[in-house]
Amino acid sequence: MDNLKNLTKKPLFLPIFCMILVLLINLIKSPTFFSVSVNNGVLYGRLIDIINRGSEIAILAVGQTLVVAVSAGTDISVGSVMSLSACSCCMLLAGYGNNSVSTLVVPMAVGMLFGVLMGGVCGAFNGALVAKLKIQPMVATLILFTAARAIGLLLCNNQITYIRYEKYKYLGNFIPGCPIPTPVFVAIIVIIIIAILLRKTALGLYIQSVGINGRAARISGINSDVICFICYLICGICAGIAGIVASSRIYSADSNNIGLNFELDAILAVALGGNSLGGGKFNLAGSIIGAYTIQAITTTLLAMGVSTDKAPVFKAIIVIIIVVVQAPAFKSYMAARKAQRAQVKEAA
Amino acid sequence: MKTRKKLDSNTVLIIITIALFVFMYAVGCVMYQDKGFGNFQTFLNVLINNAGLICVTCGMTCVMLTGGIDISVGSVIAMDCMLLVYGMTEWKMGAVPMVILVLVIGLVFGLVQGFLVGYLEIQPFIVTMAGMFFARGMTAVICSGQISITEADNPVFYKWANSKITLPEFMGKVNRHGKVIAPYMRPTVVIALLVLILIFLMLKYTKFGRNMYAVGGNQTSATMMGLNVKKTKMLSYILSSFLCSIGGILYCLNTMSGSVNQAKGLEMDAIASAVIGGTLLTGGVGNVIGSLFGVLINGTITVLVNTNGKLLSSWANIATAALLCVFIILQSIFALVKARRNN
Numbered sequence: 001m002d003n004l005k006n007l008t009k010k011p012l013f014l015p016i017f018c019m020i021l022v023l024l025i026n027l028i029k030s031p032t033f034f035s036v037s038v039n040n041g042v043l044y045g046r047l048i049d050i051i052n053r054g055s056e057i058a059i060l061a062v063g064q065t066l067v068v069a070v071s072a073g074t075d076i077s078v079g080s081v082m083s084l085s086a087c088s089c090c091m092l093l094a095g096y097g098n099n100s101v102s103t104l105v106v107p108m109a110v111g112m113l114f115g116v117l118m119g120g121v122c123g124a125f126n127g128a129l130v131a132k133l134k135i136q137p138m139v140a141t142l143i144l145f146t147a148a149r150a151i152g153l154l155l156c157n158n159q160i161t162y163i164r165y166e167k168y169k170y171l172g173n174f175i176p177g178c179p180i181p182t183p184v185f186v187a188i189i190v191i192i193i194i195a196i197l198l199r200k201t202a203l204g205l206y207i208q209s210v211g212i213n214g215r216a217a218r219i220s221g222i223n224s225d226v227i228c229f230i231c232y233l234i235c236g237i238c239a240g241i242a243g244i245v246a247s248s249r250i251y252s253a254d255s256n257n258i259g260l261n262f263e264l265d266a267i268l269a270v271a272l273g274g275n276s277l278g279g280g281k282f283n284l285a286g287s288i289i290g291a292y293t294i295q296a297i298t299t300t301l302l303a304m305g306v307s308t309d310k311a312p313v314f315k316a317i318i319v320i321i322i323v324v325v326q327a328p329a330f331k332s333y334m335a336a337r338k339a340q341r342a343q344v345k346e347a348a
Numbered sequence: 349m350k351t352r353k354k355l356d357s358n359t360v361l362i363i364i365t366i367a368l369f370v371f372m373y374a375v376g377c378v379m380y381q382d383k384g385f386g387n388f389q390t391f392l393n394v395l396i397n398n399a400g401l402i403c404v405t406c407g408m409t410c411v412m413l414t415g416g417i418d419i420s421v422g423s424v425i426a427m428d429c430m431l432l433v434y435g436m437t438e439w440k441m442g443a444v445p446m447v448i449l450v451l452v453i454g455l456v457f458g459l460v461q462g463f464l465v466g467y468l469e470i471q472p473f474i475v476t477m478a479g480m481f482f483a484r485g486m487t488a489v490i491c492s493g494q495i496s497i498t499e500a501d502n503p504v505f506y507k508w509a510n511s512k513i514t515l516p517e518f519m520g521k522v523n524r525h526g527k528v529i530a531p532y533m534r535p536t537v538v539i540a541l542l543v544l545i546l547i548f549l550m551l552k553y554t555k556f557g558r559n560m561y562a563v564g565g566n567q568t569s570a571t572m573m574g575l576n577v578k579k580t581k582m583l584s585y586i587l588s589s590f591l592c593s594i595g596g597i598l599y600c601l602n603t604m605s606g607s608v609n610q611a612k613g614l615e616m617d618a619i620a621s622a623v624i625g626g627t628l629l630t631g632g633v634g635n636v637i638g639s640l641f642g643v644l645i646n647g648t649i650t651v652l653v654n655t656n657g658k659l660l661s662s663w664a665n666i667a668t669a670a671l672l673c674v675f676i677i678l679q680s681i682f683a684l685v686k687a688r689r690n691n
Contacts, residue, residue, distance in 0.1 A: 076477065129673075133680040138473040139417070139619070139629055140676070146616040147669035150662035158660050264481050267474075277474055309492055309608055313485030316478040320464065323475070327468045 014274040015289040022296045030303070043179045046299060054295030055183035056082075056242040059190050060262060061269035061291040063123075063235030065282050066194075069211045070231040071130055072279030073137025074267050080148035081122045081239040082259030086247030087152035089115030090161040093168070099159040108168060115247075116240040122148060123236015124229070131228035145263070152255040162252040172249030183245050190241060191288060194234070198284065207231060211279040264315055265294050271322045361678065362626040362638045369645045376648065380655045389531045392515075394647040399536035400425065400599030401617055401646070405625075405639045406547045407591030408618040413551075414584045415564040415631025416465060416472035420479030421592045422614035424457060426606070427483040428596025430490045433606035436502040437495055443505040447597055454593025455586060457483070462585030466578040480615065488608050496605035509601045511535055536598040543594060548636050560584055564631025613665060620672040621646050628679060645671070 007013060026033040026046075036045035060078050067075045093111035094101040104111070122144055129140035171182055198204035206227045209217040214224045239259075246258050271277055272293055273286030294315070301311045324330055377386040384390065395402075404421050411418045428450045435446040457479065464475045499506040512532040551557035559580045562570040571577050599611065621642030627634025646668060653664040 073471075073473070076473075129676070133677060134684075135676055135680055136417075136473075136629055138419075138477075142419070142616060142619065143669045143673050143676075146613045147666050150665035150669070153662040154660060154666070158662070261481065264477070267477070277471065307488070307492065309488035310485050312481035313489060316480075316482035316485065319474070319478045319481075323470050323478075324464065324468060327470050329468045 011274050011283050012286055012289070015272055015286045015293060018272055019289055019293045019296065022293060022300060026296070026300055026303075029300075033303075038179065041177070041179060042174045042181075046303070048181065050292060050295045050299050051184055052181040053183075053299070054292040055181075055187035056245055057262065057265045057269055057294055058187045058288050058291040059238050059242040059245070060266040061273070061287040062191060062194050062284065063231075063238030064266040064270050065273070065275060065284055065287040066207060066231040067137070067235045068267075068270050068275060068277055069279055069282035070207045070228050071137045072211065072277070073130070074263075074270075074277070075126060075141045075232065075235050075239075076138055076263045076267075077122065077126060077141040077144035077148060078235065078239040078242075078266050079259035079262035080145050080152075081119050081236060082243035082246055082262060083253075083255050084122065084148040084152040084155075085115040085119040085240040085243035086258045087155045087161070087253040087255050088118045089244055089247060090163055090253035091155040093163055093165075094161050096155075097157050098161070099157070100162040100164065102164040104163070104165055104168075108165070112171075112244050115244045116237060119240015119243060120233060120237045122239070123233040126236065127229035127232030130232060131225040149255055152253070156253055156255055160252050160254045164251065168248055169251050170248070172245050172247070172251075183249070186241065186245055190238065191284075195284060203227075203230070208281055212281070261312055264312060264319070265291075265298075268315055268319050268322075269294050271319060271326075276326060277323060358626055358628070358633050361675075361682070362641075364678075365624055365626060365638060365641050365645070368624075369641050369648065372645060372648050372652070376652050376655070380652075383655050385651075385655060387531075389529075390651065392531055392533055392537070394644060394651055395537045395540075396534050397602065397650075398643050398647040399534070399540040400595040400597075400602065401614070401621065402540040402640065402643050403543050403591050403595035403598060404614065404618045405621045405643050406544055406636050407588035407595070409622045409625070409627050409634055409636050409639045410547065410551070410560060410584050410591075411472075411588045412619075412622055412627045412629065413560045413564045413631055413634055414581050415567070416581065416584065417619065417629075418461070418476045418479075418585065418588045418592075419473065419615045419619070420457075420461065420476040420483055421588070421595075421618050422611045422616075423480045423483035423487070424454070424589065424592050425596040425599050425611040425614055426487045426608065427490070428454070428593055429600040429603065429610055430487045430495075430606035430608075432505075432597065432600045433495050433497055433604075434491050436497055436505060438491075443502055443508065450597060451590065451593050454589045454596075457593075458586035458589025459582070461589065462582030465585060466581035484608070487606075487610075491606070492608055494605060494607035505601075506604075508535065509604055513538065534601070536601050539594070540598060543591065544636055544640060547591075551635060556580070556583065561632055564633075566632070616665075616672070617646050617668060620668050620675075623672055623679070624675050628683075629676065630683070 033046050036043055036047055038044065064075060064078065067073070089111045092106055092114050093104045093108065095105040126141050126144060129135045130137050171186065173182065175182055206217070206222050209222060210224045210227045218224045243259060247253050269291035270287050272290035273283060273288070275282050275286060297315070298311060301314060302308070404425065408418060408421065431450055431453070432446050435441045435449070436443065461475050461479050464470050465472045497505060511534070513535060515531045515533065551560070559575050562573065562575055563577050563580045567577055600606070603610070622634065622639050623629065623642070624645055625634065625638030625640070625642035627639065649667045650664045653659050653661060653667070
């Protein structure tokens with residue numbers, strides 16, 4: 001019993017438990033869920049699909065984790081920023097006003113870098129509002145939540161811009177000769193870079209101390225504003241990268257649909273990862289496992305015939321359950337009930 | 349000793365708002381004179397198109413007064429519209445039972461959100477964001493296509509939507525044939541303005557209204573005064589969702605259709621209207637009269653963009669977001685100045 005209790009206290013317990021639960025449900029429902037085959041030289045199967053599609057959420061979750069940790073608020077603009085960065089990338093590659101091209105106007109790398117840069121600019125905008133002007137994070141990011149998608153539409157002249165250029169598809173699909181989907185590598189690279197940044201520099205420690213008590217952190221000599229700004233900047237850049245991957249996947253910039261509802265997925269990944277949405281301590285590994293769990297849930301729902309526009313109902317319920325269980329008021333209520341029960345037992 | 353009443357920063361914000369509205373409308377009148385922008389009817393159309401938004405913004409203002417926020421409103425409106433339309437076309441229900449059903453759903457929705465925010469002390473943003481996605485998903489669960497009501501489906505609802513209230517003729521304009529066209533309003537505007545006045549009186553004269561200001565102003569001192577903070581917060585969310593349901597019905601009377609993508613970004617419009625109208629995001633300051641002007645500014649932006657004709661409709665979104673940004677920055681600058689003066 002004590003061992004079990006210790007196990008549930010482990011930081012990675014919640015995400016891994018949820019992951020195993022989702023996979024078990026799938027195993028019972030359809031035994032073919034785990035089958036992986038090789039078609040046309042690339043891996044194929046539900047599991048691969050989850051790892052592939054989950055990459056964007058994992059990239060977003062990395063940035064979101066830092067934002068949640070440092071400011072106890074979430075960045076709800078990530079989905080829209082994804083769309084904006086995809087649109088600005090495709091706009092630059094295709095030239096303004098063209099909606100379908102097979103040759104690029106500028107080199108591909110320039111376009112992609114520009115997209116990521118746009119993400120960074122959005123992140124910096126959010127960061128400036130939150131860190132410098134002390135605006136509640138969600139209100140500050142609400143501005144870009146609506147504006148970014150609209151700006152993306154303007155950049156693409158209200159159309160869907162197609163880039164019919166073979167190499168542009170590599171990033172979101174497969175590089176010839178490599179059986180593993182490219183987004184997985186992108187996600188791994190982003191995660192490694194951020195992990196090194198957090199482990200090898202003091203940034204991770206600073207973020208935690210600002211998140212736990214910004215004032216105490218400032219008194220002990222940490223520039224809270226700059227740390228907060230950096231977190232939002234990283235979150236914006238992550239959203240930019242995720243946007244480019246999403247755009248490359250469908251080799252086009254569909255402003256209305258890229259990154260739709262991804263903000264919910266990203267926040268859910270952080271919550272599922274066992275991180276408190278109240279800020280402070282964070283666990284990057286948890287968020288990443290959480291991200292893939294979300295994708296597993298989405299894939300499961302799709303396999304069960306729940307369409308994408310209905311899936312938010314279930315995800316919203318999961319979010320509420322997680323935050324209710326995490327809530328201090330709920331915890332103290334449960335503790336009080338437990339104590340009461342123990343008392344009754346003693347009296348008997 | 350008589351002290352002169354000083355202009356505090358909040359009054360300044362409201363004056364800026366009203367001046368901005370007058371300025372924008374004047375610019376519109378000058379620029380689009382030939383397209384009939386100066387007509388009184390254009391102004392009434394702004395009210396007709398935004399009747400739902402006025403109700404929603406009233407609710408939003410109440411929630412923001414307690415220091416919370418409700419971003420679920422846009423999706424709840426979509427859900428209400430879809431339910432109304434689906435109920436009347438597919439289930440062949442009457443207009444009155446459907447309206448009552450929608451209002452009850454609004455109350456329940458508000459109760460759940462209010463309980464989670466007030467009693468379990470979860471961040472309002474997380475709760476209402478989950479509510480936002482939940483309601484949007486439920487809209488798709490009810491029906492994922494686009495459906496609309498015709499007269500054959502429900503004559504009562506159709507009559508409500510199309511009844512006009514004609515105003516005195518002297519406000520109208522003379523058309524090409526020398527005939528005077530009297531301007532008209534819809535009943536939805538009357539309902540919206542009635543809600544506005546009721547909420548205004550409630551905030552000013554009832555205990556509950558003042559409790560909301562106290563809770564938003566300083567939660568600790570409100571608790572020490574013996575106010576029931578948790579209950580006040582919960583009631584404010586119930587009020588918001590209820591007003592949002594009324595708004596949804598008015599919205600539906602205006603559009604007569606339901607679709608999954610309806611009222612997307614309306615939460616942004618409502619929050620922007622409230623903030624532009626001088627409601628502080630930190631809570632405790634604001635009133636619904638300012639919010640009315642916020643809605644009018646919002647509506648005028650849309651009309652300006654539409655009248656221009658050449659601009660893409662997404663410009664309206666961008667302009668609203670930019671305006672929200674400017675007003676938030678103004679608010680925080682005022683707050684910083686105040687904090688510095690107090691030190």
